[in-house]
Amino acid sequence: MNKNLIFLIAFALIIITISELIGFQAIPLGSFTIGLLPLVFAIILTMFLGLKLFRKGIMKKIYSEKNIHFASTYLILIMLPLMARYGADVAPQIRDILQVGWIFIIQELGNLGTVFIGLPVALLLGLRREAIGATLGIGREGELAYISEKYTLESKEGRGVLSIYIIGTLFGAIFFSVFAPILLDLGIRIEALAMASGVGSGSMMSAASATLVARIPEMESTILAYASASQLLTSFLGTFTMVFLAAPIQAFMYKKLVRGDKK
Structure with a gap:
């Protein structure tokens, strides 16, 4: 059993919460406006915290090899509800x-x-x-x-x-x-x-x-x-x-x- 899995789940919930609190941010650059979603902040945070410099103590448990393998293997389970939503979004506009x-x-x-x-x-x-x-x-x-x-x-x-x-x-x-x-x-x-x-x-x-x-x-x-x-x-x-x-x-x-x- 992966003893560090609970740390990964808790870490994911914390990152999601922080990202949602940051929310959608619009950054004007001249005549353009760049929109940054909570998803982007979640990726940046997890990439930054995954650097070797920070992988100590509890962070080392979160970014353990077993957790990384688990996340990549079961990513599809997270994507399935999204796929179901795709179908629901298509139906009203099918004509x-x-x-x-x-x-x-x-x-x-x-x-x-x-x-x-x-x-x-x-x-x-x-x-x-x-x-x-x-x-x-x-x-x-x-x-x-x-x-x-x-x-x-x-x-x-x-x-x-x-x-x-x-x-x-x-x-x-x-x-x-x-x-x-x-x-x-x-x-x-x-x-x-x-x-x-x-x-x-x-x-x-x-x-x-x-x-x-x-x-x-x-x-x-x-x-x-x-x-x-x-x-x-x-x-x-x-x-x-x-x-x-x-x-x-x-x-x-x-x-x-x-x-x-x-x-």
């Missing part, structure tokens, strides 16, 4: 969503951007086989599963996707919560941004859509419905896009861009 359904499908082609843009950049930065794992997608569960099955996580490709997965977990929500309102200030329609929020990551979608809702609360139902529908569609179609489009195109591009590479 409007179906009217623009083809847009949701076309946006899936945007997933290929990590291959067309990310792969050449990664190669220019000096990556080789690691670039295959790092640029297949945004490095969430789907890409992680595909790469681990095909190459294993101990391979160079596995290290690439795992690195992006970790970076996305740590900074993805922060980036999306900051970037979404900036695009809104640039004049992009709220419906388009809501659709773009559903990238296949629950935390990133929540961060982006919640920030948009905080900026335009009167459109909350539309924002959450479009974001949730996009998220669900990405989770479903994204796998097929990755396997049948992204992976073959990436393999072809890698072969052309990297001559004489040996696995």
Whole structure:
């Protein structure tokens, strides 16, 4: 039995309470306004307190190897209620969503951007086989599963996707919560941004859509419905896009861009 689990649960409740007390914060930067959600503060606090400098005494028990393994293993249990809410958000707006359904499908082609843009950049930065794992997608569960099955996580490709997965977990929500309102200030329609929020990551979608809702609360139902529908569609179609489009195109591009590479 994990004796330190109770410390982790108590710590999580304390961090949640502190983050909620801080609340949503809008930071004006010139003509832009950056919105920071409680989720962002929770991530920053846990990252900061997880530094080796602070991992002493009770903090060492909280950040024990068993607790870290437990948190990563059972994260899906926390995400399931969120998935259920996605469905509930979509239902009232289903008629409007179906009217623009083809847009949701076309946006899936945007997933290929990590291959067309990310792969050449990664190669220019000096990556080789690691670039295959790092640029297949945004490095969430789907890409992680595909790469681990095909190459294993101990391979160079596995290290690439795992690195992006970790970076996305740590900074993805922060980036999306900051970037979404900036695009809104640039004049992009709220419906388009809501659709773009559903990238296949629950935390990133929540961060982006919640920030948009905080900026335009009167459109909350539309924002959450479009974001949730996009998220669900990405989770479903994204796998097929990755396997049948992204992976073959990436393999072809890698072969052309990297001559004489040996696995």
